[in-house]
Amino acid sequence: MMSPKDVTQQYYSARAGEYESTVSYVRSKCIATTSRLIARYRLELEDKDVLEIACGPGFWSEAVALTARSITATDQDASLVAMTAARLSGREGVRCLTADAYDLGDVGGPFTAAFANFWWSHVPRARLPAFLATLHGKLLPGAVVLFVDDLPYHWRGARRTTPEGDLLEERALKNGETFEIIKNFPTEREIAELLDSVATEVDYRAFPDQGYWLLRYRTNS
Amino acid sequence: MNAIHKLSAPFDLTPTPDLEALGSVFRSRAHVRIFDILRPSGALALYEHLAQELAWRPVIFSSGRLLSAAAAAAGGQSHPLDEQARARAYEGAERGSAYLHDVDRLFPEDVPESLPFDNGLQTGLLAEFRRFANSPPFLDLAHRVTGTAIERVEIQATRHRRGHFSTFVTLPPSVGDTSAVSFGFDLTLTLEWSSDWGGVLTFRGQDVSNTDGYVPAFNALDIYALPQGHWISAVTDFAGGNRLAIAGRLYTKSSQGAAS
Numbered sequence: 149m150m151s152p153k154d155v156t157q158q159y160y161s162a163r164a165g166e167y168e169s170t171v172s173y174v175r176s177k178c179i180a181t182t183s184r185l186i187a188r189y190r191l192e193l194e195d196k197d198v199l200e201i202a203c204g205p206g207f208w209s210e211a212v213a214l215t216a217r218s219i220t221a222t223d224q225d226a227s228l229v230a231m232t233a234a235r236l237s238g239r240e241g242v243r244c245l246t247a248d249a250y251d252l253g254d255v256g257g258p259f260t261a262a263f264a265n266f267w268w269s270h271v272p273r274a275r276l277p278a279f280l281a282t283l284h285g286k287l288l289p290g291a292v293v294l295f296v297d298d299l300p301y302h303w304r305g306a307r308r309t310t311p312e313g314d315l316l317e318e319r320a321l322k323n324g325e326t327f328e329i330i331k332n333f334p335t336e337r338e339i340a341e342l343l344d345s346v347a348t349e350v351d352y353r354a355f356p357d358q359g360y361w362l363l364r365y366r367t368n369s
Numbered sequence: 370m371n372a373i374h375k376l377s378a379p380f381d382l383t384p385t386p387d388l389e390a391l392g393s394v395f396r397s398r399a400h401v402r403i404f405d406i407l408r409p410s411g412a413l414a415l416y417e418h419l420a421q422e423l424a425w426r427p428v429i430f431s432s433g434r435l436l437s438a439a440a441a442a443a444g445g446q447s448h449p450l451d452e453q454a455r456a457r458a459y460e461g462a463e464r465g466s467a468y469l470h471d472v473d474r475l476f477p478e479d480v481p482e483s484l485p486f487d488n489g490l491q492t493g494l495l496a497e498f499r500r501f502a503n504s505p506p507f508l509d510l511a512h513r514v515t516g517t518a519i520e521r522v523e524i525q526a527t528r529h530r531r532g533h534f535s536t537f538v539t540l541p542p543s544v545g546d547t548s549a550v551s552f553g554f555d556l557t558l559t560l561e562w563s564s565d566w567g568g569v570l571t572f573r574g575q576d577v578s579n580t581d582g583y584v585p586a587f588n589a590l591d592i593y594a595l596p597q598g599h600w601i602s603a604v605t606d607f608a609g610g611n612r613l614a615i616a617g618r619l620y621t622k623s624s625q626g627a628a629s
Contacts, residue, residue: 179404180586184560187587190413214409353609357564 152316152330156270159319159327160204161225166322167205181358185296186211192292192364193261199286201249201264206232208265213239222247222255250279257286263294268363269332273313276342284346289369293347296362299354300333339363380411380501388513395514400572400593402583403514406556411498412588416558418494419613425471425528429454431461435481455532468535470601471528476618478542478550491524495615499524502617511619514592515552519619529568529612534603541595544620552619553599554592559585559613567602568612585612592619 150158163170172178189208194215203209203221209232213219218241221232226246233244247255249267262283271279287293306318306328317331336352343350347365354361383405395401407415429436436457454469461467473495474488491499501507502522511519541550555570562568562585570591571582582602583591593599604612 180584180589183405183589184562184587187409187413187416188560190409191417215413353561355561355563362561 152310152314152328153272153275155327156329157224159329160202161227162325162327163321164205164225164227164231167228168207170322171204171207178358181355181360185360185362188362189263189294190215192294193263196261196292197257197259199252199255199257199259199262199283201262201283202267202270203232203244204228206235206244208263209242209244210235212263213242216261217241219243220245220255220257220259222249222252224248250275250282252282252286255286258288259286259291260288261292261294262287265296266298268295268297268334270330271332272330273332280342280346284367287367289367291367292364293367294362294364296360298331298333299356299359299361301359336361380498381408382406382506382510383408386510388510391514392516395592395594396516398572398581399597400581400583400591400599401514402586403590403592404586405588406590407588409588412558414494415498415556415615416560416587416613419526419528419558419615420611423473423495423526423528425473425526427454427469427471428475429458429461429467429469431457431467432464433466435475435479458534462534462536466536466538468601470533470535471530473526476523476525476542478544495524495526498615511552511554511592515594515619517551517621519552519621520548521620523618523620525616527612527614527616529601529604529614531604531606531608533612534567535601537598537600539596539598542618545623547623548620549623550595550618551621552592552594554590554617554619555583556588556590556615556617557583557585557613558587558615559610560587561610562586562612563609565605566608566610567604568608569602571600571602573598585614 189212193212195217198212198216198219200209200212200219200221203223205228206221209219209221213236220243221229221236222245223229223232224246229244229246236242236244245255303317308316310316314330315332316328318326318328320326336354339352340350343365346368348368350365352361352363386403391401391403458467458469474491477488480488490496499522502524507522508519544550564584568585569582571580572593574580583589
């Protein structure tokens with residue numbers, strides 16, 4: 149039986165073909181939020197060598213590439229990486245790599261910044277410390293790290309919580325195939341506790357009216 | 370100078386907004402929002418200029434008079450609001466029209482004869498944006514959205530901090546016999562913002578019991594017809610940032626009016 153983490157990865161691989169047409173942040177009603185986030189990322193990551201985790205089809209990679217010195221966009225799914233590569237074709241300083249976010253052994257570095265959008269919620273709670281350690285291991289001291297993810301939202305489908313404390317949410321693709329994926333909603337306190345000894349300048353902001361939280365910090369010097 | 374400025378080629382509009390659709394919205398509501406109006410490099414450069422570099426000056430309008438326009442050093446969110454100024458502005462708002470916010474300069478027609486005020490000239494990036502706003506691409510966009518030929522544009526950088534506001538105003542400023550301010554605009558350059566922090570450019574709805582409004586956004590141009598009742602709601606004391614914008618006035622020949 150597959151673990152929830154593996155089912156989650158399988159879901160996003162299966163969703164690759166329809167991702168751009170179903171993801172919320174490209175919808176017109178989200179344009180104000182998306183424009184603000186893109187601007188914030190472009191400013192924070194300007195002139196940085198950026199590592200992106202879970203790049204998906206490259207929406208955020210493309211946005212960040214405008215101001216970053218370089219960007220290494222990674223995803224565990226090769227088809228999504230290929231979509232990102234096609235999207236950023238011809239741009240200087242761009243690398244697109246298939247990589248396991250929990251390993252990152254072959255992504256190079258060190259980097260001066262990293263980000264992962266709508267990824268934190270899919271990481272099993274028990275694996276967050278190891279994931280952050282792996283990520284920070286690829287970054288220089290004082291590197292800027294950005295995360296954005298969903299605040300709790302109403303879900304009409306099925307949900308349950310595992311004994312490990314992960315929330316599982318049933319998602320369906322257009323073809324009717326269903327997956328039970330990890331979708332956690334960490335609190336500010338939980339995030340602060342995780343970063344307590346490994347980060348500085350931690351700035352968490354929640355925007356309930358737009359349904360997301362934004363996290364910025366620097367790795368310890 | 371921040372590195373973003375290296376990207377800032379002369380300002381330019383993003384390609385192909387659907388001006389016909391925007392014009393249709395404008396004709397129906399007398400105001401419209403256009404998202405992602407400027408190319409990113411120009412918008413980011415303007416944001417950085419307003420957020421980090423500009424020397425802001427507080428202005429207070431209360432009881433029919435501009436009360437203060439003292440020079441003030443650029444301040445961030447922690448800059449203490451002058452409580453006396455705030456009290457005067459709120460007193461004026463209780464009785465009628467008032468505003469309290471920071472600007473780089475006043476619109477020329479707003480400079481009171483009775484108050485010595487070094488209005489200065491816009492230089493650097495704001496001067497460059499003013500030239501752009503008076504260039505064919507922007508004037509043509511404004512014409513196609515409003516349906517009215519625009520003669521010229523004036524701009525003013527504005528910053529609304531906690532407690533800042535502009536009360537309901539309907540009439541455009543008087544600028545003489547040959548031209549008129551027929552439209553206004555607000556190019557908001559605000560990053561993280563929550564709808565409940567205030568700072569909303571608000572218009573009367575179809576009757577006095579409802580409203581339409583635009584929450585501050587980034588790189589969004591809100592164009593509205595004058596005369597039309599509008600205000601900027603007070604920025605709350607728990608707002609997590611400043612409302613940054615370029616306010617503009619669109620001047621037409623006085624025989625031409627607003628489309629609404």
